[in-house]
Amino acid sequence: MQELREKYLSAVADVTDEAALEEIRLAALGKKGEISLKMRELGKMTPEERQTTGKALNVLKDEIDAALRAKKAALADAALDARLREEWLDVTLPGRPRRQGTIHPVSQVMDEVTAIFADMGFAVAEGPQIEDDWHNFDALNIAPEHPARQEHDTFFMHRDEGDDRPPHVLRTHTSPVQIRAMLEQGAPIRVIAPGRVYRMDMDQTHTPMFHQVEGLAIGRDISMANLKWVLEEFCKAFFEVEGVELRFRASHFPFTEPSAEVDIRCSWEGGSLKIGEGDDWMEILGSGMVHPKVLEAAGIDPNEWQGFAFGIGIDRLAMLKYGIPDLRAFFESDLRWLKHYGFSALDLPTVAGGLSR
Numbered sequence: 001m002q003e004l005r006e007k008y009l010s011a012v013a014d015v016t017d018e019a020a021l022e023e024i025r026l027a028a029l030g031k032k033g034e035i036s037l038k039m040r041e042l043g044k045m046t047p048e049e050r051q052t053t054g055k056a057l058n059v060l061k062d063e064i065d066a067a068l069r070a071k072k073a074a075l076a077d078a079a080l081d082a083r084l085r086e087e088w089l090d091v092t093l094p095g096r097p098r099r100q101g102t103i104h105p106v107s108q109v110m111d112e113v114t115a116i117f118a119d120m121g122f123a124v125a126e127g128p129q130i131e132d133d134w135h136n137f138d139a140l141n142i143a144p145e146h147p148a149r150q151e152h153d154t155f156f157m158h159r160d161e162g163d164d165r166p167p168h169v170l171r172t173h174t175s176p177v178q179i180r181a182m183l184e185q186g187a188p189i190r191v192i193a194p195g196r197v198y199r200m201d202m203d204q205t206h207t208p209m210f211h212q213v214e215g216l217a218i219g220r221d222i223s224m225a226n227l228k229w230v231l232e233e234f235c236k237a238f239f240e241v242e243g244v245e246l247r248f249r250a251s252h253f254p255f256t257e258p259s260a261e262v263d264i265r266c267s268w269e270g271g272s273l274k275i276g277e278g279d280d281w282m283e284i285l286g287s288g289m290v291h292p293k294v295l296e297a298a299g300i301d302p303n304e305w306q307g308f309a310f311g312i313g314i315d316r317l318a319m320l321k322y323g324i325p326d327l328r329a330f331f332e333s334d335l336r337w338l339k340h341y342g343f344s345a346l347d348l349p350t351v352a353g354g355l356s357r
């Protein structure tokens with residue numbers, strides 16, 4: 001017993017790594033370890049022998065176990081000490097810079113437009129991007145054979161073979177959102193519907209998904225004069241100018257009567273756009289008085305109620321406000337656009353000319 005004690009305690013004392021320590025533990029206290037085997041022999045002893053030997057074995061087992069644990073902790077401490085001596089960390093180093101994201105210009109313009117109309121009492125309405133053809137076309141007085149229905153270059157959803165119901169569509173405008181709002185709320189109503197719209201169109205100036213804000217105001221005597229004032233207020237706020245001049249140009253939409261396209265007075269001098277002054281006109285949106293048939297489809301009595309609606313393309317508006325305002329200063333402006341997206345490559349001193357911030 002004494003021999004065993006010395007054997008294992010000195011082995012533990014001499015060991016220098018954890019693997020060897022584990023081997024010692026198995027040899028002594030493992031299932032087939034020397035102490036464990038001795039314990040198993042207790043059964044063959046007389047009760048008296050068993051009592052004394054058993055007790056001694058238990059004491060020995062606890063002693064070896066304690067020595068193993070102490071050594072394990074000591075080895076771990078030594079390992080940590082060694083690491084602390086070898087590794088070092090300069091806590092005074094500056095942090096690694098992280099590229100900051102920025103809001104997309106289109107999202108920013110959406111937010112700006114929404115805030116301006118909210119100030120004039122327009123609530124924001126939202127609706128599905130996958131619409132049924134009734135909400136996207138029929139309710140808007142766009143008959144199945146109407147050329148606009150093809151003109152729109154609509155994305156149609158899939159229907160199973162033999163399912164003859166008209167397919168759903170990716171909404172071609174946010175008007176269906178306003179149809180839903182009218183059906184839900186009735187008149188009077190003042191809403192805008194900002195969102196993504198889809199048309200099968202793809203070239204230098206068109207993308208199959210783009211953004212629109214439509215507006216709608218229905219009351220007992222809302223007129224095109226009210227429309228003009230609302231749009232003027234909008235343009236002043238959006239383009240951040242004291243005054244604007246708008247003109248209505250007669251147009252046609254199936255969902256409004258009369259219909260008007262709206263131009264804003266501007267100047268294009270040396271590639272630089274100025275809003276509110278000059279001899280040029282720039283088309284900014286389409287509008288009109290909501291067609292009686294559209295009011296009727298939306299559950300509103302056209303003999304009692306009337307109002308205006310308009311639709312603005314957001315992507316072009318974003319380019320006008322945050323795009324390249326001055327083609328002469330292409331590089332500077334381009335940088336502004338890129339910066340907005342969070343690009344910094346052009347800030348590098350390797351770019352000639354020392355581009356300014």
Ligand code: 2NL
Nearest residue numbers: 175178255286287309310311312313
């Ligand atoms: C354009 C034309 C327009 C509307 C959209 C509208 C919505 C309802 C009823 C009647 Cl619910 N009209 N929307 C009206 C006129 C023009 O957009 O060229 N947008 C870029």
